[in-house]
Amino acid sequence: xxxxxxxxxxxxxxxxxxxxxxxxxxxxxxxxxxxxxxxxxxxxxxxxxxxxxxxxxxxxxxxxxxxxxxxxxxxxxxxxxxxxxxxxxxxxxxxxxxxxxxxxxxxxxxxxxxxxxxxxxxxxxxxxxxxxxxxxxxxxxxxxxxxxxxxxxxxxxxxxxxxxxxxxxxxxxxxxxxxxxxxxxxxxxxxxxxxxxxxxxxxxxxxxxxxxxxxxxxxxxxxxxxxxxxxxxxxxxxxxxxxxxxxxxxxxxxxxxxxxxxxxxxxxxxxxxxxxxxxxxxxxxxxxxxxxxxxxxxxxxxxxxxxxxxxxxxxxxxxxxxxxxxxxxxxxxxxxxxxxxxxxxxxxxxxxxxxxxxxxxxxxxxxxxxxxxxxxxxxxxxxxxxxxxxxxxxxxxxxxxxxxxxxxxxxxxxxxxxxxxxxxxxxxxxxxxxxxxxxxxxxxxxxxxxxxxxxxxxxxxxxxxxxxxxxxxxxxx
Amino acid sequence: xxxxxxxxxxxxxxxxxxxxxxxxxxxxxxxxxxxxxxxxxxxxxxxxxxxxxxxxxxxxxxxxxxxxxxxxxxxxxxxxxxxxxxxxxxxxxxxxxxxxxxxxxxxxxxxxxxxxxxxxxxxxxxxxxxxxxxxxxxxxxxxxxxxxxxxxxxxxxxxxxxxxxxxxxxxxxxxxxxxxxxxxxxxxxxxxxxxxxxxxxxxxxxxxxxxxxxxxxxxxxxxxxxxxxxxxxxxxxxxxxxxxxxxxxxxxxxxxxxxxxxxxxxxxxxxxxxxxxxxxxxxxxxxxxxxxxxxxxxxxxxx
Numbered sequence: 142x143x144x145x146x147x148x149x150x151x152x153x154x155x156x157x158x159x160x161x162x163x164x165x166x167x168x169x170x171x172x173x174x175x176x177x178x179x180x181x182x183x184x185x186x187x188x189x190x191x192x193x194x195x196x197x198x199x200x201x202x203x204x205x206x207x208x209x210x211x212x213x214x215x216x217x218x219x220x221x222x223x224x225x226x227x228x229x230x231x232x233x234x235x236x237x238x239x240x241x242x243x244x245x246x247x248x249x250x251x252x253x254x255x256x257x258x259x260x261x262x263x264x265x266x267x268x269x270x271x272x273x274x275x276x277x278x279x280x281x282x283x284x285x286x287x288x289x290x291x292x293x294x295x296x297x298x299x300x301x302x303x304x305x306x307x308x309x310x311x312x313x314x315x316x317x318x319x320x321x322x323x324x325x326x327x328x329x330x331x332x333x334x335x336x337x338x339x340x341x342x343x344x345x346x347x348x349x350x351x352x353x354x355x356x357x358x359x360x361x362x363x364x365x366x367x368x369x370x371x372x373x374x375x376x377x378x379x380x381x382x383x384x385x386x387x388x389x390x391x392x393x394x395x396x397x398x399x400x401x402x403x404x405x406x407x408x409x410x411x412x413x414x415x416x417x418x419x420x421x422x423x424x425x426x427x428x429x430x431x432x433x434x435x436x437x438x439x440x441x442x443x444x445x446x447x448x449x450x451x452x453x454x455x456x457x458x459x460x461x462x463x464x465x466x467x468x469x470x471x472x473x474x475x476x477x478x479x480x481x482x483x484x485x486x487x488x489x490x491x492x493x494x495x496x497x498x499x500x501x502x503x504x505x506x507x508x509x510x511x512x513x514x515x516x517x518x519x520x521x522x523x524x525x526x527x528x529x530x531x532x533x534x535x536x537x538x539x540x541x542x543x544x545x546x547x548x549x550x551x552x553x554x555x556x557x558x559x560x561x562x563x564x565x566x567x568x569x570x571x572x573x574x575x576x577x578x579x580x581x582x583x584x585x586x587x588x589x590x591x592x593x594x595x596x597x598x599x600x601x602x603x604x605x606x607x608x609x610x611x612x613x614x615x616x617x618x
Numbered sequence: 619x620x621x622x623x624x625x626x627x628x629x630x631x632x633x634x635x636x637x638x639x640x641x642x643x644x645x646x647x648x649x650x651x652x653x654x655x656x657x658x659x660x661x662x663x664x665x666x667x668x669x670x671x672x673x674x675x676x677x678x679x680x681x682x683x684x685x686x687x688x689x690x691x692x693x694x695x696x697x698x699x700x701x702x703x704x705x706x707x708x709x710x711x712x713x714x715x716x717x718x719x720x721x722x723x724x725x726x727x728x729x730x731x732x733x734x735x736x737x738x739x740x741x742x743x744x745x746x747x748x749x750x751x752x753x754x755x756x757x758x759x760x761x762x763x764x765x766x767x768x769x770x771x772x773x774x775x776x777x778x779x780x781x782x783x784x785x786x787x788x789x790x791x792x793x794x795x796x797x798x799x800x801x802x803x804x805x806x807x808x809x810x811x812x813x814x815x816x817x818x819x820x821x822x823x824x825x826x827x828x829x830x831x832x833x834x835x836x837x838x839x840x841x842x843x844x845x846x847x848x849x850x851x852x853x854x855x856x857x858x859x860x861x862x863x864x865x866x867x868x869x870x871x872x873x874x875x876x877x878x879x880x881x882x883x884x885x886x887x888x889x890x891x892x893x894x895x896x897x898x899x900x901x902x903x904x905x906x907x908x909x910x911x912x913x914x915x916x917x918x919x920x921x
Contacts, residue, residue: 248884255660272660273887280661372777373863432777433755433863573886581869588777589868612656612888 190506197233199292200512207238208509209261211251213268214243216460217326217496217530222265225525229516237509246270255282260501262510266322267496274322274497275571279614283321284500289511290320295519302518310535313494313565317616323514324494325526327533328454329473329552329563330381331490336470336547338446346474348487350418353477357426360449368422369448371439372432372588376580377569379419379587382452384566385476385491386415392484393564400568401617402608407601416586416593418479423587432588444469452476454495458548459531471548473555488558493565494535571616578603646900652893659889671894681895684866684875687783688852688902691790691874696847699791700840703798706734708828710799711806712814731803735796742793746860749789750776753861776863779871786872789857794850798843805839806832841914845907852903855880875899 190206192198208230212222219241227239242261244250248270254260255272260282266272277283290303290311297305307327314322339346342363347353357367370379387395391411398406406412431439440457442448444464451457458471465471478487498517500510516522523539526532531549533540533556544550556563569576582599585591607613653671657664675681710723710731724730737745752760755774762772775785809832817831833840855876859865865881866873875895883892 252659273658276658276660276887280658282660429774430755430772433774580864581867584868
């Protein structure tokens, strides 16, 4: 209802402080940079808009309150928001003004607004400059989404929002058991190749490790690099594959132990074995020059048929749309089985809800923010998103009967074959430091003749360090 | 006339001093304060934790790695850059011998002067992007393309731990030389002609002219160059951020303090700890500048 700002005197005090602190922009080299308002403004709650709850308005949105949203302008673009979700929200609340904003560096633009307690209502926290979501949650800046997930779905009758989602979605956005973040895009990971290349050479996608290496030998004989990833900035595509193999060998608990920072989680036998097997692939089939290349450069080489397999998530097809020659036909296979005694079947894959959207708890219209997410999670909203971005969403069955692109069809088939055998980990976003260390360790393993033992001990050490560091908040799943 | 003096001076100073205090001094003070907190960048009220951040610095391997890299930079960068710049400046101004009593540069020195200054005109980030192509790890890169011509397999320059830091120093030198050529040229221009004439009459060759006349008379300028380059050696952030793989990699082999501050602040959200690193960097730089000025103090030759 009321969206009045704080009293005038208060405003001037805060503006003043903020101005003084804007000086922080020049602080000793970088640290104060985005500080905006350190020590200015207490954590006082602002007046938040609220309307009457009803069957069509289960979250009690104030239909007149303006809503401010921030969308990351990256691989997915922003068209899905401006053309699908915003109109959907406006249809339900014609009187509401929806302020749409986009940014490429979310932290640069938004961090100051959070520190000064004037955040936008809904934020798509993504990209390489995303804000530390854990830190935001820790600071009480993020709205608890329980109410949203318990609300009825917008256009799937008889179901709550929770029921319409792919299992695991809510857990993926939970921090210590509470749902704070909606991970909207559903991404499947595997080894990508050109179906055309396979057809012309009469190759079949490999299912076992021996089939995999046999195919890599053939690729080598044909003068191609059998397997590649970009060491300069995309080593995490590779450690994802290594850990996928580890999970296949030892079951998904291997990854759970890593997430929970259990003692010896990295030095466990399945992880070591996976590192061993991938290290051999690196030594035998990879091109050392790729260590110095960026992901787009290596992906381009794949489009030119110089590279056969490339590990990535299902955004790859959309990302490469401009460079992919006609008839290239992206296709994807699960990471091959490692041994005959694997705990998980060959079809098991790494799949996760990603692309974070959250509502600011201290914003002016958190109910509107949640309602916006409800519109995103409607069947129509999800379908529109997939059509515009070629990326699946966490809404089940939203794309039934749609044929959009070969890569999307292939990843949908892979997901269907996997059934309930999909898994994911969280440690890389929870503990950024471990992510950095693992990238370095992975490059060493794959390119610089590192061995499995060194890889696992290195990772175990950083995991132990993080565990002991009291300044880092720990998460469990 | 005296009574109007102070208002006059104050009137001139008030604006610049206010701006300086607001945008330079105040942020420094704030950074010093943040270094004593565990601020994570998103809450309005950081918690005071005393010197814990500095204790952590002592046992942080990456921090010390970065400090070591500054050590290497500090040794190599000023030495190489000043040496090259001096040689070039000498050739451009005095290297052509004397004609009609005036010292001249080598043939075409006006053209070279412009060429040397080119890198200085480019933004640092552009230089880093250019060198990403120069150092590209396959034969598409300039360096590896040339190596390919003489039959050497491509070297992953930025991806090799032993080469990467020196490849970065090479870029820094390439970029810095132009400015110091101009600086030294100006210095040489202020050396009175008659000293050179006298030296020529006494039979001094080019090298003894350089070491016995030019160098001593340039001492002040050299000292300034040394401090500037030393401070530049404590920076190097932009080049490392854009040019190196994994921002400071491979495996921390090229990281510098600026990079670690940036990483801790913006990627780990440990603004307090990053500020502590900033404070450490502040003192390192100040110490260096003070030391250099003290150690290199000499009697200036009155001209």
